Amino acid sequence: MMHVPEGPFLMGSDIGNQDEHPQREVALPGFWIDKYCVTNAQYRRFLEETEGAFKAPPSFARDDFVGPRQPVVSVSWEEASAYARWAGKRLPTEAEWEKAARGLDGRTYPWGNALPTYEVAHYAGAETQCPLDVDAHAGAASPSGCVQMAGNVFEWVGDWFDAFYYRYAPAENPRGPEFPSFEVAVPSIAVFAVPGGGNLALGEAKKGERFEILGREKNTFKIRFGGAEGWLPRKAGYAWTARAVRGCGWDYIEDNLRCTAREGFEPWYKNFNLGFRCAMVA
Template sequence: MALEDMPTERLRAHVAAELERTRARSALLTDSVDETDLVRQHSPLMSPLVWDLAHIGNQEELWLVRDVGERAPVRCDIDELYDAFKHPRRKRPDLPLLGPTEARDYVAEVRDKVLDILDRAPLEGRRLVDNAFAFGMIVQHEQQHDETMLATHQLRTGSPALDAPAPPSAPADVRSLPGEVLVPGGPFTMGTSTEPWALDNERPAHTVDVPPFFLDTRPVTNGEFMEFLAAGGYDDPRWWSEQGWAHRQRAELGAPQFWERDTDGTWWRTRFGRVERVPPQEPVLHVCYYEAEAYARWARKRLPTEAEWEKAARFDPASGRSQRYPWGDADPTPEHANLGQRHLSPSPAGSYPEGASPLGVRQLIGDVWEWTSGDFHGYPGFVAFPYREYSEVFFGPRYKVLRGGSFGTDGAACRGTFRNWDFPIRRQIFCGFRCARDPRPGELE
């Protein structure tokens, strides 16, 4: 049942279950390492895990305890410590942060108050609480930080701390899957005005006319990226933009992050503390925008625009409407997509036929965040809500948009309209890509 159709008590029960499920994931990510690892900064790009944990609680207190619940503060003395805009990540270890025990006690106390508020607060009457939006915003915020903490686990050294079953093998029909499909030209509805928990940058719904284009049916694989490496792609400036080539030289890029090649030419990767051969059938992971852009040019293709990506992921040519997901409007299941840290790696390219779009494009949701060529900006009619710092302060050409989520993204924080963004040099996130191309002369006749 859609959120907006749920009776109030059922909606309260749903929210409580989402809060509990999300907190269990946060606990797994923080309880799986010792206190030394919790307070250590594993990379200047990331916060200590203990900062993320207390920040989750502080945001929950600010919005649900103080605003929705109109209750007295739990710890107003720590607001500035856990304000993400006050302190860059690289400087957070120097702050007088709550220790592991204190942080756990704090988030537990906040949660107790939130569950009491959930039982009593009206879930209608103002935009912040309609359809439990503020609670959904907090669920998504915590899940986003859970994915950030998962990326921190990938950067930490030492013995493995996390475990999960391997993804299923590729489906039997993967060999017969066409390499690309034609996405017909024409208008479609981009964004949403009706998704109850959609965030401000996904709104409002608006019509975009997209010319016809071809899109790969699956993400680019490790094996395909190895061909780019073998062809000297990292050493040939023809494939790189001016900014990309400058960054490639400055950062001395030579392969995806966490890859190393041994003396016989075999590529190995480190995956959550385990060293393994790079599996050629998996979508390539941990490449920055510039690497993705260079590969696409080498392959005589390009990255899709953000509108192209969303049209391929949501538009149903038979009905003419935009769906919530490639497969329809139903929430994702394990048969549709690799989400929620169920596995600790992407599934083989071409997986999840039940999650395919009406045109047959697979893995648009889950597995790897996909770089698009779009800069991050607000849609026509954008209105910041409930605060400018969620989206608006990031608008502009400095950030590129990623779509679709990864194996570390939870279903509550991923849908066909969801937008992620980051600097084009970033690759510690679970990012990959797929290619698009324009029709050749006469190809559509």
């Protein structure tokens, strides 16, 4: 593992996608983060020692994805988090991941500001159409010494994803939203006691208000509304139910190679371009 000292760094971007705005200074305590993504060999050991508690990922059925030094892929957020706990670690926060990838100078990519090439990263258009071994492109490591924080695989992190989070996130050790949330985007809307609406309204939600999401039924979300449970239609606002993902997959466009690029996938989601690395407190 690589040690990242405590202190501030620049997080986010004023010129990237809207969910990266604004760029600001964020302070973190020191932490450790894996130099490489978790490999197939490491994940196989986890499966063996947990004795059937988790199924083998779909990628284990593909000959070109099972190399012992390739990153494990097609695991859900829950499975990645379970592995991290088994290993005595945890998934990094978005802030930790970005600091480990970007360092202190606000660079665009882990290797600096030079535009990407296939000599430094593995992304869409490369000749090899599967993940490379985790130690490939070691010469393009981040300032913290982490390898492949741009390209090869997307990486689960611990936070819930919220495209607007940076607008209200704390400047000290942000750890993401507390829970999946619904943000009202219309001027006002009634909150109903049952998913279909009906005649029983619990009150009114107004634009900009946020509510914890408790569940979903088709295009209606159950929210915590005061001391009760109410329902809002999907069309009334933004529903943030995904977990955050950083980095870039081997089959994905180069824009996601930037250290500040963000994605969010549902916690159950699996893909052959999605893996993870672990972190722990210093």
